[in-house]
Amino acid sequence: MDVVLEETGPGRAVVGDPVLEIRNLSVDYGYDEDPVHVLREVSLTLHRGEVLGLAGESGCGKSTLAYAATRLLPPPGLVTGGEVMFTDRDGSRRDLLALSDTELRASRWQDTAIVFQGAMNSLNPVFRVGRQIADGIRAHRPGMGRAESLEKAAELLELVGISTDRLRSYPHQLSGGMRQRVMIAMALALDPQVLIMDEPTTALDVVMQRQIVEQIADLRERLGFSVVFITHDVSLLIEIADRIAIMYAGEIVEDAAAQDVYRRPRHPYARGLLHSFPPLRGPKRELGGIPGSPPDLAALPSGCAFRARCPYVLDACAAVRPELVTPAVAGDDPRRTVACLRHEPERVAAAGFEPVPVPPELAAR
Structure with a gap:
C-alpha cells in the first residue's frame, strides 16, 4: 500500500x-x-x-x-x-x-x-x-x-x-x-x-x-x-x-482484513454472522445462526454485552468488559483487533478467574 x-x-x-x-x-x-x-x-x-x-x-x-x-x-x-x-x-x-x-x-x-x-x-x-x-x-x-x-x-x-x-x-x-x-x-x-x-x-x-x-x-x-x-x-x-469491522451493541468487536474475517473469524459474534449465510464457494455446510436477540442498549448487562448469546461464554464474561486487543493467536496480523476475553487470558487471570485456552475454531489459521 x-x-x-x-x-x-x-x-x-x-x-x-x-x-x-x-x-x-x-x-x-x-x-x-x-x-x-x-x-x-x-x-x-x-x-x-x-x-x-x-x-x-x-x-x-x-x-x-x-x-x-x-x-x-x-x-x-x-x-x-x-x-x-x-x-x-x-x-x-x-x-x-x-x-x-x-x-x-x-x-x-x-x-x-x-x-x-x-x-x-x-x-x-x-x-x-x-x-x-x-x-x-x-x-x-x-x-x-x-x-x-x-x-x-x-x-x-x-x-x-x-x-x-x-x-x-x-x-x-x-x-x-x-x-x-x-x-x-x-x-x-x-x-x-x-x-x-x-x-x-x-x-x-x-x-x-x-x-x-x-x-x-x-x-x-x-x-x-x-x-x-x-x-x-x-x-x-x-x-x-478490503477490511471489515464488526459492530455489536454500540461497540466494535472485531476489525480485520476481509479475508481474515471470512476465513478465520476470532470473535464468536463474527463467527455466528458468517455461519448464518451459505458459503460463496466450496462444499456445503450447515447454516447456524445466533440465538436470542441483541441486548437492550438502555439496560446493557455487565461485562461482555454478547455473553447471553455466546456459545463460548466464560465466568469472567459477566464481570470483565472485553477490550479491543490483538488476538492471542500466533501468526495473526498485528493490526487485527478483537474484543473477546477468550483472547485476553492475562485480564481473565487478573480478575481472579481461571484462563481458558482459545477454542480451535476461534484460532484457526
Missing part, C-alpha cells in the same frame, strides 16, 4: 495513510438524566484508497456511527465524546466535530459525502434529478453557471451508467437501482475523498445489488476515493471490502 496519489514530497497523500480517524466516539440518545448510550468509545480508522466494511445486526449502531462522524445525527442524538480526524490531500488535519457551521458546510460533499439508505426519501420528488445534482454543485461552486452545472450533472450520470436523457426525469420515474445511482452521482459531484454508503443496496434485488457493488468498486479504482460501506450483509462485504 505505497502507491503515491500525487507527486512525492512533504505532506503529500499516500495510499494507505489514514484519511478518517474516529477516536473514542460516544453517542447518547436522550437529554434526561438517564440517556441511552448508543455508541461507547468507538474507534475506527479508514485508510486512503480503502473500502472499509461496517457490519452488524440492525440496531447495533452502524448508521449512528456514520451520522455522528459527519455531524448529521438528528435529535435526540448527542455526541458526548471523541474526535473525528480528517486528513486532507495536503496532509493537513482537522477534527470534523470541532468545525464551525461554515467550515462544516464547505467540508461536506467535498471532503466527505454520504449515500443514504433510502434514495427515494433522499431525493426531492418535485424536482428533476438533473436539477438536484446541479443545485448541489452550484451551492459549493457559486461561480458555475446553470448550463455548466447541468453539463457536469450529465457527466456524473454517465459515470454511474445512466443515460443523460434521464436528467429531466423525476425520482418516481426511475427504478430503485437508478435512484441509488443518482445518489452516488450526487455524492461524487465534488470529488470527495471519503464516501460513506449507508446500506446502499437495501430493498434492491440481488441482480441490482451486484451491479451497484461492482460499480462502486470500479469508481473507487478510477477516482481513488475511500469508502465506508455499511450493511448487515457480511457476505456482500466480503466481495467488496
Whole structure:
C-alpha cells in the first residue's frame, strides 16, 4: 500500500495513510438524566484508497456511527465524546466535530459525502434529478453557471451508467437501482475523498445489488476515493471490502482484513454472522445462526454485552468488559483487533478467574 496519489514530497497523500480517524466516539440518545448510550468509545480508522466494511445486526449502531462522524445525527442524538480526524490531500488535519457551521458546510460533499439508505426519501420528488445534482454543485461552486452545472450533472450520470436523457426525469420515474445511482452521482459531484454508503443496496434485488457493488468498486479504482460501506450483509462485504469491522451493541468487536474475517473469524459474534449465510464457494455446510436477540442498549448487562448469546461464554464474561486487543493467536496480523476475553487470558487471570485456552475454531489459521 505505497502507491503515491500525487507527486512525492512533504505532506503529500499516500495510499494507505489514514484519511478518517474516529477516536473514542460516544453517542447518547436522550437529554434526561438517564440517556441511552448508543455508541461507547468507538474507534475506527479508514485508510486512503480503502473500502472499509461496517457490519452488524440492525440496531447495533452502524448508521449512528456514520451520522455522528459527519455531524448529521438528528435529535435526540448527542455526541458526548471523541474526535473525528480528517486528513486532507495536503496532509493537513482537522477534527470534523470541532468545525464551525461554515467550515462544516464547505467540508461536506467535498471532503466527505454520504449515500443514504433510502434514495427515494433522499431525493426531492418535485424536482428533476438533473436539477438536484446541479443545485448541489452550484451551492459549493457559486461561480458555475446553470448550463455548466447541468453539463457536469450529465457527466456524473454517465459515470454511474445512466443515460443523460434521464436528467429531466423525476425520482418516481426511475427504478430503485437508478435512484441509488443518482445518489452516488450526487455524492461524487465534488470529488470527495471519503464516501460513506449507508446500506446502499437495501430493498434492491440481488441482480441490482451486484451491479451497484461492482460499480462502486470500479469508481473507487478510477477516482481513488475511500469508502465506508455499511450493511448487515457480511457476505456482500466480503466481495467488496478490503477490511471489515464488526459492530455489536454500540461497540466494535472485531476489525480485520476481509479475508481474515471470512476465513478465520476470532470473535464468536463474527463467527455466528458468517455461519448464518451459505458459503460463496466450496462444499456445503450447515447454516447456524445466533440465538436470542441483541441486548437492550438502555439496560446493557455487565461485562461482555454478547455473553447471553455466546456459545463460548466464560465466568469472567459477566464481570470483565472485553477490550479491543490483538488476538492471542500466533501468526495473526498485528493490526487485527478483537474484543473477546477468550483472547485476553492475562485480564481473565487478573480478575481472579481461571484462563481458558482459545477454542480451535476461534484460532484457526
